Amino acid sequence: MTDSEKGLLLVFTGNGKGKTTAALGTVFRALGHGKKVAVVQFIKGSWKYGELVTAEHFSSLLDFHVMGRGFTWKSDNIEKDRAVALDAWKFASDIIYAGEHDLVVLDELTYLVVYNMLEESEMLDVLKRRPEKMHIIVTGRKASDGLIALADLVTEMQEVKHPYKQGIRAQKGLEF
Ligand code: ATP
Ligand code: MG
Numbered sequence: 223m224t225d226s227e228k229g230l231l232l233v234f235t236g237n238g239k240g241k242t243t244a245a246l247g248t249v250f251r252a253l254g255h256g257k258k259v260a261v262v263q264f265i266k267g268s269w270k271y272g273e274l275v276t277a278e279h280f281s282s283l284l285d286f287h288v289m290g291r292g293f294t295w296k297s298d299n300i301e302k303d304r305a306v307a308l309d310a311w312k313f314a315s316d317i318i319y320a321g322e323h324d325l326v327v328l329d330e331l332t333y334l335v336v337y338n339m340l341e342e343s344e345m346l347d348v349l350k351r352r353p354e355k356m357h358i359i360v361t362g363r364k365a366s367d368g369l370i371a372l373a374d375l376v377t378e379m380q381e382v383k384h385p386y387k388q389g390i391r392a393q394k395g396l397e398f
Contacts, residue, residue: 227355228354228355229352229353229354229355229356229357229358230357230358230374230375231349231352231357231358231360231372231373231374231375232248232358232359232360232373232374232375232376232377233359233360233361233365233369233370233373233375233376234360234377234379235361235363235364235365235370235376235377235378235379236363236377236379236380236381237363237379237380237381238379238380238381238382238384239379239381239384239397240379241361241362241363241379242329242330242361244379245261245327245329245359246261246327248325248327248359249261249284249325249327252324252325253280253283253284256283257323257324257325258283258284258285258322258323258324258325259283259284259285259323259324259325259326260284260285260286260317260323260325260326260327261273261277261285261286261287261326261327261329262287262289262310262313262314262317262326262327262329262331263286263287263288263289263330264289264307264310264328264329264330264331264333264334264362265330265333269392269398270398271288271398272394272398273286274286285317285323287313289306289309289310289313289314303339304339307334307337307339307340308339308340310334311334311339311344311345314326314328314348315348318348318349318351318352318353318356318358319348319351319352319353321353323356324355324356324357325356325357325358325359326352326356326358326359327359328358328359328360328361329361329362330361330362331345331360331361331362332362332363332364332365332366332369333362333363335369336362336363336364336366342366342368343368345369346368346369346372349369349372350372360373
């Protein structure tokens with residue numbers, strides 16, 4: 223661990239675009255100071271996400287994990303989905319408790335609570351017990367009240383315009 227003073231809990235939520243990219247922007251900044259960073263992405267589709275490829279170039283400082291690949295939150299096998307989600311959460315919790323990183327990003331974590339895969343209290347308990355100097359960023363829509371209460375910083379992305387509304391599809395390098 224390096225010299226950060228107080229570990230903060232940051233939450234990027236809301237319906238507008240920018241939650242994950244704000245988190246990744248912070249990662250970019252942290253790496254520049256030689257900080258050790260872990261990113262755990264909780265849901266991702268089949269897109270080849272640019273950030274995962276970029277992460278390979280920073281592998282000495284950045285541990286990048288994509289969990290739950292290949293399943294959606296709305297499959298017909300909810301018990302299997304829950305088991306996968308809880309495994310992913312256990313994996314992330316272990317990273318937090320290990321205390322080897324200065325910054326841990328839990329991308330799209332809010333969905334585990336929204337879809338009743340994970341108890342809010344269980345999530346809050348782990349976040350509270352993070353090492354003193356570790357910063358954590360949680361992203362995802364519909365951040366729960368308890369998460370907002372616990373956080374030191376909460377930013378709600380508000381959609382003003384999104385190209386999706388004009389029928390423009392997601393583009394490589396901007397959305398993924
Ligand atoms: P990004 O990863 O681009 O920062 P995000 O993390 O804020 O976006 P998510 O809810 O994770 O948003 O959604 C990821 C994808 O959905 C991105 O391709 C993003 O452009 C798109 N998206 C985000 N907000 C909207 C919106 N209001 N309407 C339509 N698509 C959206
Ligand atoms: Mg996102």
